[in-house]
Amino acid sequence: MERIDSAAAYLREKLGTRTPVIGIVLGSGLGKLADQIENQLVIPYKDIPDFPVSTAIGHKGNFIVGSLGGKCVLAMQGRIHYYEGYGMELVVLPVRVMIRLGIRSLFVSNAAGGTNLDYHVGDLMIIKDHINLLPNPLIGPNLDGLGPRFPDMTRPYDPSIIKLALRLAAEMGIEVHQGVYVGGTGPSYETPAEYKYFRLIGADAVGMSTVPEVIAARHAGIPVFGMSVITNEAHDDYADDYVNDGHDVVVAADAAADKMTALFIRIIESL
Numbered sequence: 715m716e717r718i719d720s721a722a723a724y725l726r727e728k729l730g731t732r733t734p735v736i737g738i739v740l741g742s743g744l745g746k747l748a749d750q751i752e753n754q755l756v757i758p759y760k761d762i763p764d765f766p767v768s769t770a771i772g773h774k775g776n777f778i779v780g781s782l783g784g785k786c787v788l789a790m791q792g793r794i795h796y797y798e799g800y801g802m803e804l805v806v807l808p809v810r811v812m813i814r815l816g817i818r819s820l821f822v823s824n825a826a827g828g829t830n831l832d833y834h835v836g837d838l839m840i841i842k843d844h845i846n847l848l849p850n851p852l853i854g855p856n857l858d859g860l861g862p863r864f865p866d867m868t869r870p871y872d873p874s875i876i877k878l879a880l881r882l883a884a885e886m887g888i889e890v891h892q893g894v895y896v897g898g899t900g901p902s903y904e905t906p907a908e909y910k911y912f913r914l915i916g917a918d919a920v921g922m923s924t925v926p927e928v929i930a931a932r933h934a935g936i937p938v939f940g941m942s943v944i945t946n947e948a949h950d951d952y953a954d955d956y957v958n959d960g961h962d963v964v965v966a967a968d969a970a971a972d973k974m975t976a977l978f979i980r981i982i983e984s985l
C-alpha cells in the first residue's frame with residue numbers, strides 16, 4: 715500500500731490540476747493511441763520512485779496524461795507482465811496507482827492469438843469475459859483500503875460499456891467480435907494442443923496479460939472495458955514453415971491499432 719501511495723503522490727504532483735477520469739492500458743503494438751492524446755504530459759515509469767519498468771517488445775514504459783475524446787485520461791504506454799519476472803503485486807501496481815488517482819473506469823487492450831477459428835489477423839474482439847490462468851494478484855493479505863477479500867467477478871467487463879461499444883462500432887462500420895480472453899503466463903507461445911485446449915475450455919483469444927489488471931480494478935469496484943487485437947491465428951495444423959513470432963505480433967497489432975483507437979475515442983466521448 716505504501717508503494718502504491720508513494721507512486722500516486724509522485725504522479726499527483728506531476729499532474730497538477732489534471733484529474734484523470736479514465737485509465738487506459740495500451741498493449742503490445744497499441745501504444746500509438748497515445749499520439750491522439752491532446753495537451754499531453756509524458757511521465758516515464760523510470761522516473762517514478764520504486765516503480766517497475768516494462769521490458770517487453772512494443773512497450774514504451776510511460777504514463778501519458780491529457781485529453782482524449784474530451785475527457786482527461788491517464789494512459790499506460792506499455793504494461794508490466796508476469797513473464798518479465800515481476801511479482802503479481804508489481805504487475806497490478808500501475809493500475810492500482812491509477813485507481814488511487816481517482817479514475818472512474820479502466821480501458822484495457824492487448825494483442826492476442828485467436829483460438830476461435832473464425833478470428834483472423836487484424837480482427838478486434840471486445841472482451842466479454844476472461845479465464846485466469848495466471849496467479850491471482852489478490853493472493854496475500856487483502857488491501858482493505860482498495861476492496862474486499864472476496865471480490866465479485868460476475869461482471870468482469872462492464873455490460874453497459876460493451877453495449878455502447880457495440881452500437882458505436884456498428885455506426886462506424888467497424889466489425890467486432892465479442893469473446894472470452896484467456897490469460898496465461900507466457901512467455902512461450904502455445905503449442906497446437908494448447909491452442910486447441912483453450913478453444914475447448916471456451917476461450918476465443920489467448921494472451922499473456924490483462925487479466926491481473928482487470929482483477930485489480932474489479933477488486934476496487936472500477937468498471938472495465940477490454941479489447942483484444944487478434945495478431946495471429948491458432949490452428950491445429952500449421953504450414954511446415956509457420957512460426958509464432960513476437961515481432962510479427964507487434965506489426966499486426968500496429969496495423970489494427972487505428973481501428974481500435976478510433977473506437978476507444980468514440981466510446982470515451984460517449985461515456
Ligand code: HPA
Pocket residue numbers: 825826827828900903904920921922945946958963
Ligand atoms: N499467445 C499468447 N499471447 C499472445 C499471442 C498468442 O498466440 N498472440 C499475441 N499475444
